[in-house]
Amino acid sequence: MSQHSNRITFGMIGLLLVVSILFLLKGQAQPADNQAPARYQVTDSAGRQVEIPRRPQRVIVLNASNLELFYAVGGTVVGRPTTEALPEAVKAAVRQVPAIGITPNPNIEQIVALRPDLILGVNMPFHHNLIPVLNKAGIPILLQALENYQQIIDTLHFYGELTGQPEQAAAVIAGIEARYETVVKNTKNHPAPKVVIVWGSPESFHMATARSFTGDLVKRLGAVNVADAGDHSGGQMGYVPLSMEYVAKQNPDKIFLITHSPDEKTNGKIRNDLVNHPAWRGLKAVATNQVHLLPYNLFAVNPGTQVGEALTVLAGFLYPEVTQP
Structure with missing residues (x-):
């Protein structure tokens, strides 16, 4: 082969190498999200x-x-x-x-x-x-x-993907689940109290079932919710109308009250109206002062990442003999 042919051949090889390198660099420059x-x-x-x-x-x-x-x-x-x-x-x-x-x-x-x-x-x-x-x-x-504990966890996973921050979401979830496991472990093997969860305003009252957020937490803590029994369970409903007579017949150990308002004066009146109702005066929960107004910021709306705190509050009322984290 002549010297001239060698120069052409080497020149073509050099050109191909440059093109190949540029092509590879272009491919590497594409972000993974593309x-x-x-x-x-x-x-x-x-x-x-x-x-x-x-x-x-x-x-x-x-x-x-x-x-x-x-x-x-x-x-x-x-x-x-x-x-x-x-x-x-x-x-x-x-x-x-x-x-x-x-x-x-x-x-x-x-x-x-x-x-x-x-x-x-x-x-x-x-x-x-x-x-x-x-x-x-x-x-x-x-x-x-956002009607139960698991939906909080699932939503955090999803939002972590939306924001492009799955690691941050995983860290938040890990913190929530660690506290959840500790609280649930502490309350195992204790007698299960019978409870009713009343969701109310001055105009109307309902009982929360296991399909509601607070009812889901109560169930996870091993308590017996009277609203989940018999014809009062409401099937797939999170709340059913409050029957004072039905609650009196069930005679719960604890009564939890959630209101629509953060106003303490209004909430105090609602609590007193329930406690002093003729059908409830002889209830075990009333006699032992186990009628608890749950914090508005943790139970009137879904508490989100504060669900561990909500769980701890409930566990403290349900099992006062157990030291909570």
Whole structure:
């Protein structure tokens, strides 16, 4: 082969090597996230298939519990509910974020004006009613249920993926589960008290079943909830109407009261009205002063990452002989 041919051959090889190197560098420059679609489908708690961004950038949360969980795993929002039912750290973090109204009645015009790429709401009729308008605006809304302990854990996992912070979510979950296991272990092999959980306001009263958040925790702690027995269980319902006579017949060891209001004066009146009702005057729980008003911030709304604290409060009332963590 001539010297001229060798130069051509070596030149072609050099060119191919340069092209190959550039191609490899280009491939390495692609972020791993580009391998996954920018949007994907999820099923929310209402059973709806919803297409959402894999990494949403402009999130609005419509209720306190989801907001607290979202912030716990590194999320930020462009709109939030008008509520005081938040831990102080979350209140401080969202103080400058526009409020879009109370959870049952958010301002839809303000929501749309904030141009969200994802809305997190609850699986309740007042948020179902927002779907037609949001669909027309091209804004996805997920309706989340937070009705028991496991749903808190699952939601933290999901929000960790949404925020791109799965490790932070895993750390938060590990802390919750460690406290949960300690409390449950401490309360095992103790006599199971019989309880009723009353959810009330001056206008109406209901009993919480195992399908409610507090009822789920009571069940996990081994107590017997009278609302889960017989015809009063409500099937798939979280709450059933309160029957004073039925409770009197069951004669529970403990009565837990949850109210709609953080106002101590109002709550004191509700408690006194129940305790002094003729049907309840002879109850074991009343006679032994075992009628407990549960903290508003831990039980009137789902406590999110504070579920360990809620569990500890309940365990302290159910098993006062056991030292709680």
